[in-house]
Amino acid sequence: MQRWEVIAVVTGTAALLGASLFVTQQLRDLAAAYPRCLDPTTVTAGCDAYHRAVGRLDMPASLLLQVSWAAPFGTGLVLGVPLVAREIEHRTASLAWTLSRSRVRWLVGRAAFVVLVTVALLAAVAITSELLAAAYAPARHLDSDFTWYGRRGVLLVVRGLVVLGLGISIGAVVGRALPALLVAVFGTVLLFTGISLAMDRWNAAEATARPYGQGESDALALGARIELTDGEVVGDAYLASLENIVIDADGSVYSRFDPDSGLPDRSSLVGRYRELMLPGERYPQVVARESAVGIGAAVLLLLAAGAIVRHRRPGA
Amino acid sequence: MRQAIRLAFAMQRLELRLLLAAVLLVSVAALGIAWQTRVLREAQLACLESAPPAVEGSVESPCPGQDEPLATLDRLSAFAKMGVIFTPIVLGLFLGVPLVAREIESRTAPLAWSLSRSRRRWLLQRAVPVFGVIALACIAVGVAGDVLAHAPPWVEGSDPGFEDWWARGPQVAVHGVAIAAAGMAIGAIVGRQLPALLLGGVATLALFVAVTLVDDALMRSAVEPIAVGPNQLVTGKIYGSGFRQDASGRLLSDEEGYALFGDQLDESGYPPPGYSMVYYLVPSRRYGEFAVYDAAMFGTVAAAGMALASWIVVRRRP
Numbered sequence: 001m002q003r004w005e006v007i008a009v010v011t012g013t014a015a016l017l018g019a020s021l022f023v024t025q026q027l028r029d030l031a032a033a034y035p036r037c038l039d040p041t042t043v044t045a046g047c048d049a050y051h052r053a054v055g056r057l058d059m060p061a062s063l064l065l066q067v068s069w070a071a072p073f074g075t076g077l078v079l080g081v082p083l084v085a086r087e088i089e090h091r092t093a094s095l096a097w098t099l100s101r102s103r104v105r106w107l108v109g110r111a112a113f114v115v116l117v118t119v120a121l122l123a124a125v126a127i128t129s130e131l132l133a134a135a136y137a138p139a140r141h142l143d144s145d146f147t148w149y150g151r152r153g154v155l156l157v158v159r160g161l162v163v164l165g166l167g168i169s170i171g172a173v174v175g176r177a178l179p180a181l182l183v184a185v186f187g188t189v190l191l192f193t194g195i196s197l198a199m200d201r202w203n204a205a206e207a208t209a210r211p212y213g214q215g216e217s218d219a220l221a222l223g224a225r226i227e228l229t230d231g232e233v234v235g236d237a238y239l240a241s242l243e244n245i246v247i248d249a250d251g252s253v254y255s256r257f258d259p260d261s262g263l264p265d266r267s268s269l270v271g272r273y274r275e276l277m278l279p280g281e282r283y284p285q286v287v288a289r290e291s292a293v294g295i296g297a298a299v300l301l302l303l304a305a306g307a308i309v310r311h312r313r314p315g316a
Numbered sequence: 317m318r319q320a321i322r323l324a325f326a327m328q329r330l331e332l333r334l335l336l337a338a339v340l341l342v343s344v345a346a347l348g349i350a351w352q353t354r355v356l357r358e359a360q361l362a363c364l365e366s367a368p369p370a371v372e373g374s375v376e377s378p379c380p381g382q383d384e385p386l387a388t389l390d391r392l393s394a395f396a397k398m399g400v401i402f403t404p405i406v407l408g409l410f411l412g413v414p415l416v417a418r419e420i421e422s423r424t425a426p427l428a429w430s431l432s433r434s435r436r437r438w439l440l441q442r443a444v445p446v447f448g449v450i451a452l453a454c455i456a457v458g459v460a461g462d463v464l465a466h467a468p469p470w471v472e473g474s475d476p477g478f479e480d481w482w483a484r485g486p487q488v489a490v491h492g493v494a495i496a497a498a499g500m501a502i503g504a505i506v507g508r509q510l511p512a513l514l515l516g517g518v519a520t521l522a523l524f525v526a527v528t529l530v531d532d533a534l535m536r537s538a539v540e541p542i543a544v545g546p547n548q549l550v551t552g553k554i555y556g557s558g559f560r561q562d563a564s565g566r567l568l569s570d571e572e573g574y575a576l577f578g579d580q581l582d583e584s585g586y587p588p589p590g591y592s593m594v595y596y597l598v599p600s601r602r603y604g605e606f607a608v609y610d611a612a613m614f615g616t617v618a619a620a621g622m623a624l625a626s627w628i629v630v631r632r633r634p
Contacts, residue, residue: 004511082510090422177510178414179330186334237384245380257378 027135072160080167088175158294165301209274212251218280342399408495417503458488477600497621
């Protein structure tokens with residue numbers, strides 16, 4: 001029933017895996033040839049050739065990590081949406097549902113296959129994207145680093161399952177493959193915007209406010225705050241309420257200029273600029289948390305699909 | 317004819333409603349962002365006139381009341397431009413692909429084709445209203461994209477040149493019709509909607525890559541050396557720079573110029589008297605000419621797609 005979609009998704013994934021492994025191997029070969037040049041924070045003599053060669057691989061490596069980020073959305077939508085929608089659209093649902101012991105049993109049988117395909121393909125993407133990221137940034141410890149968050153690792157599999165559940169549910173409601181695909185794309189954007197905002201809020205509640213320009217590169221940046229002179233911490237939207245803003249190199253925020261010197265008026269100190277960050281060592285915890293939220297959402301969406309299939313009329 | 321048009325719309329009612337709502341959203345958003353950008357820019361100019369001089373060594377903003385909202389509008393305008401670029405792609409694929417593919421997939425093609433005087437006439441009656449809607453919707457977003465491209469502060473008194481190349485102007489409509497025609501042909505070949513949509517997506521990507529390469533080759537062949545004075549602004553598609561000896565008109569590369577002038581270059585890199593800085597560029601005034609080339613390429617694809625779809629519908633088994 002889904003031969004074309006499975007072939008399309010497998011072909012796309014194979015192309016992504018092949019390209020990722022090829023770029024990974026090239027980066028590894030370079031790292032092996034220039035072991036002294038891997039730390040980007042130090043300038044080492046004789047490393048120009050290494051930096052030029054890595055620079056040439058910058059674009060493909062970034063692009064492949066970007067495609068890895070998009071892979072769960074494409075896979076989930078292409079495999080999920082037509083699962084029920086096509087049966088309804090072709091008017092074969094009534095026959096298929098009558099022949100099965102129950103509609104839910106029929107759905108479980110059909111969904112199990114696409115869940116397996118989705119997990120297998122996205123697990124492969126998750127692993128290769130981790131390998132690519134590790135080769136791209138060999139000096140970083142990516143198991144405790146938020147760099148390329150959501151473009152590598154287990155989150156890709158979880159997101160794919162969420163989109164798959166959403167696609168199956170929307171397909172079952174709409175009952176026609178193409179309009180359902182359109183609605184599912186809008187639904188995916190809304191759902192993931194909501195999840196992203198909720199996770200940001202959750203993470204921000206546990207983040208620490210670092211002095212201006214002193215955050216680590218492996219941390220998760222969650223916006224800025226102003227620590228007022230009376231100790232109160234407010235959002236950076238507060239700056240828009242000031243008549244003038246001067247932020248010094250040390251992060252001090254002033255609201256007035258001295259008209260004589262043209263320098264900030266020291267008596268107008270508003271507070272200190274702070275960057276809200278979650279340190280890199282919290283990476284596994286944040287990934288586990290978002291994975292749990294994603295798996296919960298996927299289960300709920302699959303249950304919703306079961307309920308829709310159970311109660312809906314088999315005609316479009 | 318009216319019945320045929322009504323049927324064409326009834327077959328794709330849900331897609332049309334969703335997509336036209338999205339088109340309306342993109343157009344209104346683009347126009348709204350452009351309008352608010354102009355309003356805030358006026359306020360910012362008034363504020364900057366009365367602000368004290370900048371302070372060296374600090375990140376300062378004398379007009380935060382306008383800076384922050386303008387930056388937000390700039391970020392939002394990027395989304396609106398993406399919307400304009402994707403409108404012809406989404407409309408073309410979602411409305412073009414199912415025109416024939418749905419009839420074949422749902423096995424209604426034999427009945428529909430036998431009821432019509434000819435298969436070609438049937439295709440014409442189904443395709444023309446849908447292609448008309450695609451063209452009109454894309455013209456609307458193209459105009460909105462054009463207004464948005466002229467709104468940023470840096471375009472004041474200038475020309476956006478080749479900026480937002482695929483996100484403005486009437487060629488957006490040509491893109492939409494071309495993608496719909498190609499999608500229709502792929503749908504007629506494959507005979508199933510979703511696989512045809514996926515193939516159509518790949519074909520659209522290939523089409524845009526190919527046209528980008530041809531556009532780039534055409535522009536490179538049209539590059540001309542333009543001499544610019546100190547602090548003079550030039551707009552256009554810039555491919556390189558160099559220097560010119562004014563007396564002889566001899567052109568020097570950047571490397572030759574740096575070797576010849578050394579410390580004589582001023583702070584902005586301008587050469588000593590007797591020489592001018594030169595940009596190798598396609599000037600903004602030639603935007604219209606290249607927009608016509610672009611539209612001609614997509615128009616050819618549209619004509620080929622329609623002819624192929626018609627040929628397949630006439631010949632294929634239903």
